[in-house]
Amino acid sequence: MTALTAPPSRRAAAADPALPVRRRGRSGGPRRGGRLTYAVLTAAVLVSAFPFYWTIVAASRSNADLAKAPPSLLPGPNLMHNLRQVLEEADIGKALLNSLIVSGSITVGTVLCSTLAGFAFAKLRFRGRGLLLTLTVSTMMIPPQLAVIPLFMLIARLHWVNQLQAVVLPGLVSAFGVFFMRQVLVQSLPDELIEAARVDGASTARIFRSVVLPIARPGMAVLGLLTFMTAWNDFFWPVVALSSQEPTVQVALRQLGGGYVHDQSVIMAGTLLGTLPVLLVFGLLGRQIVGGIMQGAVKG
Amino acid sequence: MTRPAPATAAAGTGTGPPPAARRVRRSLAPYAYVAPFFTLFAAFGLFPLLYTAFVSLHRVELQTPGVMEWRGLDNYTALFSDSYFWTALRNTFTIGVLSTVPQLAMALGLAHLLNRRLRARTFFRTAVLLPYATSVAAATLVFAQLFGRDFGIVNQLLALAGIGPVDWQTGTVASQLAVSSIVVWRWTGYNALIYLAGMQSIPSELYEAAELDGASGWRQFVHVTLPGLRPTIVFTTVVSTIGATQLFGEPLLFEGSVSGGISHQYQTLGLYLYEQGWGFFHLGRAAAIAWVMFLLILILVGANAFLVRSRSRKEAVR
Numbered sequence: 001m002t003a004l005t006a007p008p009s010r011r012a013a014a015a016d017p018a019l020p021v022r023r024r025g026r027s028g029g030p031r032r033g034g035r036l037t038y039a040v041l042t043a044a045v046l047v048s049a050f051p052f053y054w055t056i057v058a059a060s061r062s063n064a065d066l067a068k069a070p071p072s073l074l075p076g077p078n079l080m081h082n083l084r085q086v087l088e089e090a091d092i093g094k095a096l097l098n099s100l101i102v103s104g105s106i107t108v109g110t111v112l113c114s115t116l117a118g119f120a121f122a123k124l125r126f127r128g129r130g131l132l133l134t135l136t137v138s139t140m141m142i143p144p145q146l147a148v149i150p151l152f153m154l155i156a157r158l159h160w161v162n163q164l165q166a167v168v169l170p171g172l173v174s175a176f177g178v179f180f181m182r183q184v185l186v187q188s189l190p191d192e193l194i195e196a197a198r199v200d201g202a203s204t205a206r207i208f209r210s211v212v213l214p215i216a217r218p219g220m221a222v223l224g225l226l227t228f229m230t231a232w233n234d235f236f237w238p239v240v241a242l243s244s245q246e247p248t249v250q251v252a253l254r255q256l257g258g259g260y261v262h263d264q265s266v267i268m269a270g271t272l273l274g275t276l277p278v279l280l281v282f283g284l285l286g287r288q289i290v291g292g293i294m295q296g297a298v299k300g
Numbered sequence: 301m302t303r304p305a306p307a308t309a310a311a312g313t314g315t316g317p318p319p320a321a322r323r324v325r326r327s328l329a330p331y332a333y334v335a336p337f338f339t340l341f342a343a344f345g346l347f348p349l350l351y352t353a354f355v356s357l358h359r360v361e362l363q364t365p366g367v368m369e370w371r372g373l374d375n376y377t378a379l380f381s382d383s384y385f386w387t388a389l390r391n392t393f394t395i396g397v398l399s400t401v402p403q404l405a406m407a408l409g410l411a412h413l414l415n416r417r418l419r420a421r422t423f424f425r426t427a428v429l430l431p432y433a434t435s436v437a438a439a440t441l442v443f444a445q446l447f448g449r450d451f452g453i454v455n456q457l458l459a460l461a462g463i464g465p466v467d468w469q470t471g472t473v474a475s476q477l478a479v480s481s482i483v484v485w486r487w488t489g490y491n492a493l494i495y496l497a498g499m500q501s502i503p504s505e506l507y508e509a510a511e512l513d514g515a516s517g518w519r520q521f522v523h524v525t526l527p528g529l530r531p532t533i534v535f536t537t538v539v540s541t542i543g544a545t546q547l548f549g550e551p552l553l554f555e556g557s558v559s560g561g562i563s564h565q566y567q568t569l570g571l572y573l574y575e576q577g578w579g580f581f582h583l584g585r586a587a588a589i590a591w592v593m594f595l596l597i598l599i600l601v602g603a604n605a606f607l608v609r610s611r612s613r614k615e616a617v618r
Contacts, residue, residue: 033416236549
């Protein structure tokens with residue numbers, strides 16, 4: 001699902017989740033959460049987390065343990081064995097490395113292209129600006145899956161099937177990124193700053209380097225995070241463009257689920273390995289990711 | 301195609317070219333900034349999208365993607381006479397409803413609770429977003445196990461309540477419910493955060509006024525929160541609908557087969573496209589399916605806009 005887009009509403013209200021919610025005086029909301037609120041939220045957290053916990057349990061058990069009633073709900077002793085097995089059978093090591101290369105390149109490239117174009121759309125005047133922006137935004141909603149067949153014919157002609165650039169290059173096209181960076185710069189970069197630099201005789205390139213980049217950096221970081229997670233988790237196109245010879249993590253998981261490994265606990269060990277890197281990013285920067293999603297939602 | 305003007309290098313430094321040359325350079329510079337994006341966009345975004353329609357009028361085999369043989373509307377007539385196409389269309393619709401409606405309703409409730417004054421606010425927000433961090437593939441592999449017929453946790457829990465065992469793979473309704481639950485699990489928290497952001501931008505004066513009028517919490521939710529969230533709700537509905545139309549990874553990996561179950565009971569259009577293109581090697585046919593999906597999305601988004609407009613008109617009359 002390519003849902004990293006922003007709603008068309010134009011309300012730039014206080015939505016920085018890092019800031020405390022505005023106190024609305026004594027009489028008004030937000031109400032304090034009662035016991036029921038905490039109970040329901042805790043239940044939601046448990047439901048969110050259980051599949052992760054189960055992955056760990058299943059990955060550390062044997063297949064025989066998993067075919068038992070009642071099920072064993074605690075981690076077992078087989079984790080290392082299963083991990084070794086899946087590294088051998090599905091080449092998850094190579095897949096992890098490939099995913100890192102692919103997602104890293106997509107992230108760097110997307111953030112760069114988006115910042116450049118976002119700056120032009122936010123602050124520069126040129127013929128065709130409105131048209132190009134409309135074109136970009138209107139394709140934001142169109143699922144990339146619909147373009148998959150000609151794209152495949154294209155990379156087949158270029159002899160790129162099974163090569164990582166087949167996934168990287170199309171991955172750089174992010175209408176959302178351009179739109180996101182445009183919003184960031186419209187809001188955080190005052191026109192006077194650019195005019196002042198112009199008066200001082202700075203060229204556009206100079207302005208981009210010394211004025212725009214420093215101000216855009218926090219937005220670029222958030223876009224980078226979201227892009228990395230989306231690229232890491234992307235499924236359809238990598239499955240089409242790559243194979244088990246040169247897999248990303250998702251392609252390797254598809255092979256695992258495709259039935260040639262029958263050991264459920266080994267499959268879960270592979271799932272664990274494939275999910276761990278994003279979970280790590282999420283654990284370290286979850287707050288920023290939450291902020292980015294809420295920002296993207298309101299800034300539109 | 302919309303490739304913008306030549307990418308004159310943006311390397312203007314401060315040292316003095318004559319003013320006229322400088323003006324020209326300044327008026328061309330913006331194109332250099334949008335050029336990298338639009339070059340890629342034209343080659344890997346717009347061109348393939350439009351070309352899909354053209355490919356769908358040809359016979360193209362997966363092994364020889366360079367050879368195109370004109371067939372007119374044959375791919376479409378073949379499509380419409382294939383009963384599996386209609387099954388996939390129906391499944392896409394029912395799975396779409398089963399996954400989108402509960403997802404958005406629960407997200408709305410969750411956002412309402414997250415909007416209260418809470419201890420550990422950041423923790424709760426981050427924790428409900430956790431499923432969003434997983435991939436379709438990982439989530440589906442885990443859920444496929446949880447929904448196992450003989451030893452899956454879901455059935456063992458249901459057995460405690462005296463229900464089951466449910467065959468989550470073979471039954472049409474059961475398998476579609478199981479596939480939908482993966483979508484619901486992954487996206488509810490994400491949508492809750494979007495709603496939360498929308499709720500926080502509703503002016504607090506509105507709540508204060510409602511409070512003065514003696515409106516209860518529920519009435520405040522119905523008469524202040526929901527109308528304030530209208531644009532956000534429309535947005536999430538559109539995005540989820542589009543997502544549901546192209547559902548692919550969940551039905552593919554639920555049992556690992558491209559047919560979406562023995563009797564295609566949960567094969568979606570996305571999976572049907574993949575089966576035709578990469579299972580049966582008919583790229584032209586697959587392109588026709590892609591184009592049908594595109595039209596379907598246009599219709600659904602259009603219907604959505606129409607519903608919203610007629611509703612707000614009705615309210616204006618009231």
